[in-house]
Amino acid sequence: MSKSFDDLLKQVNACSKKKVSVAVAQDKPVLEAIKLAKERGIADAILVGDEEKIKEIAAEIDMNLADFEVINEPDVQEAALKAVSLVHDKKADMYMKGIIDTKSFLKSILNKEVGLRTGKPLSHVAVFELENIDHLLFLTDVAFIPYPSLEDKVNIIRNTVEVCHACGLPNPKVAPLAAVEVVNPKMECTVEAETLTNMNREGEITGCIVDGPLSLDLAIDPEAAQHKGATGRTIVGDADVLLFPDIHAGNLVYKCLVHTTKFKNGCILTGTSAPAILTSRSDSTETKVNSIALAAIVAEALGK
Amino acid sequence: MSKSFDDLLKQVNACSKKKVSVAVAQDKPVLEAIKLAKERGIADAILVGDEEKIKEIAAEIDMNLADFEVINEPDVQEAALKAVSLVHDKKADMYMKGIIDTKSFLKSILNKEVGLRTGKPLSHVAVFELENIDHLLFLTDVAFIPYPSLEDKVNIIRNTVEVCHACGLPNPKVAPLAAVEVVNPKMECTVEAETLTNMNREGEITGCIVDGPLSLDLAIDPEAAQHKGATGRTIVGDADVLLFPDIHAGNLVYKCLVHTTKFKNGCILTGTSAPAILTSRSDSTETKVNSIALAAIVAEALGK
Numbered sequence: 001m002s003k004s005f006d007d008l009l010k011q012v013n014a015c016s017k018k019k020v021s022v023a024v025a026q027d028k029p030v031l032e033a034i035k036l037a038k039e040r041g042i043a044d045a046i047l048v049g050d051e052e053k054i055k056e057i058a059a060e061i062d063m064n065l066a067d068f069e070v071i072n073e074p075d076v077q078e079a080a081l082k083a084v085s086l087v088h089d090k091k092a093d094m095y096m097k098g099i100i101d102t103k104s105f106l107k108s109i110l111n112k113e114v115g116l117r118t119g120k121p122l123s124h125v126a127v128f129e130l131e132n133i134d135h136l137l138f139l140t141d142v143a144f145i146p147y148p149s150l151e152d153k154v155n156i157i158r159n160t161v162e163v164c165h166a167c168g169l170p171n172p173k174v175a176p177l178a179a180v181e182v183v184n185p186k187m188e189c190t191v192e193a194e195t196l197t198n199m200n201r202e203g204e205i206t207g208c209i210v211d212g213p214l215s216l217d218l219a220i221d222p223e224a225a226q227h228k229g230a231t232g233r234t235i236v237g238d239a240d241v242l243l244f245p246d247i248h249a250g251n252l253v254y255k256c257l258v259h260t261t262k263f264k265n266g267c268i269l270t271g272t273s274a275p276a277i278l279t280s281r282s283d284s285t286e287t288k289v290n291s292i293a294l295a296a297i298v299a300e301a302l303g304k
Numbered sequence: 305m306s307k308s309f310d311d312l313l314k315q316v317n318a319c320s321k322k323k324v325s326v327a328v329a330q331d332k333p334v335l336e337a338i339k340l341a342k343e344r345g346i347a348d349a350i351l352v353g354d355e356e357k358i359k360e361i362a363a364e365i366d367m368n369l370a371d372f373e374v375i376n377e378p379d380v381q382e383a384a385l386k387a388v389s390l391v392h393d394k395k396a397d398m399y400m401k402g403i404i405d406t407k408s409f410l411k412s413i414l415n416k417e418v419g420l421r422t423g424k425p426l427s428h429v430a431v432f433e434l435e436n437i438d439h440l441l442f443l444t445d446v447a448f449i450p451y452p453s454l455e456d457k458v459n460i461i462r463n464t465v466e467v468c469h470a471c472g473l474p475n476p477k478v479a480p481l482a483a484v485e486v487v488n489p490k491m492e493c494t495v496e497a498e499t500l501t502n503m504n505r506e507g508e509i510t511g512c513i514v515d516g517p518l519s520l521d522l523a524i525d526p527e528a529a530q531h532k533g534a535t536g537r538t539i540v541g542d543a544d545v546l547l548f549p550d551i552h553a554g555n556l557v558y559k560c561l562v563h564t565t566k567f568k569n570g571c572i573l574t575g576t577s578a579p580a581i582l583t584s585r586s587d588s589t590e591t592k593v594n595s596i597a598l599a600a601i602v603a604e605a606l607g608k
Contacts, residue, residue: 130564146483146491179450179555187450189552216559217586224563224586248493249553251483253560255520259528260434261565282521282528 001168003135005264008167008293012042018296019044020277021092023083023108024076026053027099028061029281033288034096035063042293046092048083049099050074076100080107085114087274093299094292097278109269109276116272121145123156125163126254126267127294133220138164138172138241142250144269150192153243154205157196159270160241161208163294166301174200175219175239176212177249181228183213189245196243211235212243216253258283266290268298275299305472307439309568312471312597316346322600323348324581325396327387327412328380330357331403332365333585337592338400339367346597350396352387353403354378380404384411389418391578397603398596401582413573413580420576425449427460429467430558430571431598437524442468442476442545446554448573454496457547458509461500463574464545465512467598470605478504479523479543480516481553485532487517493549500547515539516547520557562587570594572602579603 002008012018020037022030025047031054034045044067047054051072058065073079080100086092095116097105109116124144128137140160145152157174164172176193183190193212200210211234217224222237230236244250257263265287269276275295279288306312316322324341326334329351335358338349348371351358355376362369377383384404390396399420401409413420428448432441444464449456461478468476480497487494497516504514515538521528526541534540548554561567569591573580579599583592 132564143483177552177556179447179551187552216556217563221563221586227586244556245552247483248481248491248549249556252481252520252548252553253556256557256560257564259521259525260436260561260567263564282525282531 004129005290012293012296015300018093018299020094020096020292021046021083021086022096022098023048023080024098024100025049028057030098031057031063032061032285036285036289037292038067043296046086048073048079080104081114084108088114094274094295095276105278109272116274118273120271121155122269122271123159124269125160126265128257129264139254140243142254146247153196157205163270163298164240166298169240172208172240173235173238174208174210174241174243175214175235176243177216178213178245181213181215181218209234266294268295308433309594316597316600319604321348322397322603324398324400324596325350325387325390326400326402327352327384328402328404329353332361334402335361335367336365336589340589340593341596342371347600350390352377352383384408385418388412392418398578398599399580409582413576420578422577424575425459426573426575427463428573429464430569432561433568443558444547446558450551457500461509467574467602468544470602473544476512476544477539477542478512478514478545478547479518479539480547481520482517482549485517485519485522513538570598572599
């Protein structure tokens with residue numbers, strides 16, 4: 001069971017070597033991450049994009065392009081389609097966003113002929129290693145689905161639980177979060193949290209334990225949970241997955257962690273036939289490499 | 305201008321000595337905070353509650369009751385009414401929750417004869433001193449108003465701006481937050497953020513600068529804000545006040561900071577004729593003392 005990003009890297013090194021296909025690869029921060037991922041034995045890469053520009057950046061960052069396959073396609077949309085088709089055709093294991101806008105990147109993922117559709121809705125998961133928590137935390141959805149319906153939340157849980165399983169957590173604890181830990185009919189997300197908990201008990205959501213609604217302290221702080229007397233709960237400060245009521249709550253917590261702490265993190269897009277990596281420009285190289293590692297682990301699990 | 309809790313404590317010491325009236329004071333964590341606040345010269349206190357039990361706890365924590373006024377009222381509701389009336393009658397400057405449920409405590413605040421009503425709606429503000437931010441951050445509303453309407457948000461801003469002014473910030477920057485920094489008609493909170501910004505430009509919300517919608521990185525991280533090219537914005541990673549779209553987003557961010565970091569914080573209830581302190585059982589003594597200090601500063605400003 002991977003309890004830290006160091007564990008995840010060890011888990012990656014035990015897998016068969018994975019290959020990431022980069023859409024519109026002529027981006028310095030992305031190539032820096034690809035270079036580091038290669039050096040650490042995390043993943044090989046196929047770089048699809050403007051070869052001239054890729055060469056220029058590679059020279060700048062002392063990256064030996066002989067170690068990588070480069071496919072010249074200066075047109076942005078065509079480069080994305082080519083890059084995603086390599087994953088679709090199993091010539092690569094993961095798909096990564098280069099210097100292309102998110103909308104066009106997602107369009108390539110959803111392409112009916114060469115994309116990564118599975119019929120399942122896509123969702124995003126951000127994985128964090130916090131200082132005072134002895135296991136990884138999976139935050140979802142902090143970037144993709146604005147106002148998830150109950151059905152969306154079921155799918156988000158299923159997508160995220162697959163990622164947990166890939167990371168070696170056989171039965172992750174999923175906490176549907178709210179400001180409060182009791183059901184309040186005036187707060188839709190607390191009602192839905194209870195419904196999700198019941199669906200889990202009745203076997204409609206499997207491979208995990210769902211217990212909500214939960215406030216964040218009861219979800220992640222065992223001391224606070226015990227202090228408040230969390231009787232009859234299956235999660236007592238030991239949640240693995242934090243399910244947010246909507247994208248505002250999720251994104252604000254995510255950015256709070258990224259911009260006020262130094263905790264390690266990485267994220268991927270799930271619900272696709274192969275994991276997709278769409279990091280933000282402001283993510284550190286370390287975060288991008290963590291995301292590639294996470295994608296490699298999920299790719300390994302999907303391949304089994 | 306107070307930029308840290310140390311600054312706030314210095315500011316308190318420069319004020320005339322304030323007195324806090326504690327409702328149902330027979331609570332060990334609350335008395336520990338009251339004792340420490342007295343020792344540090346932050347505030348004196350009147351302890352209203354079960355005198356026998358107060359004496360027992362005082363003995364336990366080595367607290368000299370000769371330093372405090374104690375009013376014996378074993379009945380919980382009566383003790384709250386007595387304690388709040390002391391503030392109402394200006395015999396104390398701030399009102400603090402002891403071992404009484406939040407609902408009854410709020411009921412005493414809203415009491416028409418002896419309470420602290422002003423006609424303004426109440427709201428909550430949490431103040432944080434973050435490691436990599438060189439000024440205090442005012443988070444609102446993370447605990448009181450579940451789904452604030454536009455009108456509620458105007459009032460929340462007004463209440464919070466008063467607290468900022470009391471802390472010596474003449475023109476705080478207020479960021480109405482969302483997951484995104486652009487107006488999206490499908491996301492009500494982004495539309496309201498724009499309206500609040502316009503109301504500020506048109507002079508309907510004064511004493512501050514409002515600029516939203518803003519994502520959290522653009523609000524608090526100058527580097528990220530510049531990286532993303534925040535042109536035409538008045539807030540570039542230098543927000544003082546973070547206005548949350550709803551209580552779930554606010555409370556989850558607040559608890560994320562409290563339970564995953566060691567950043568100093570304190571909070572008070574505002575919109576009352578005198579500041580009210582209702583800390584949570586899981587708050588540290590330090591946090592409770594910070595809240596008393598913050599209340600003292602606001603009491604000083606309200607008294608002018």
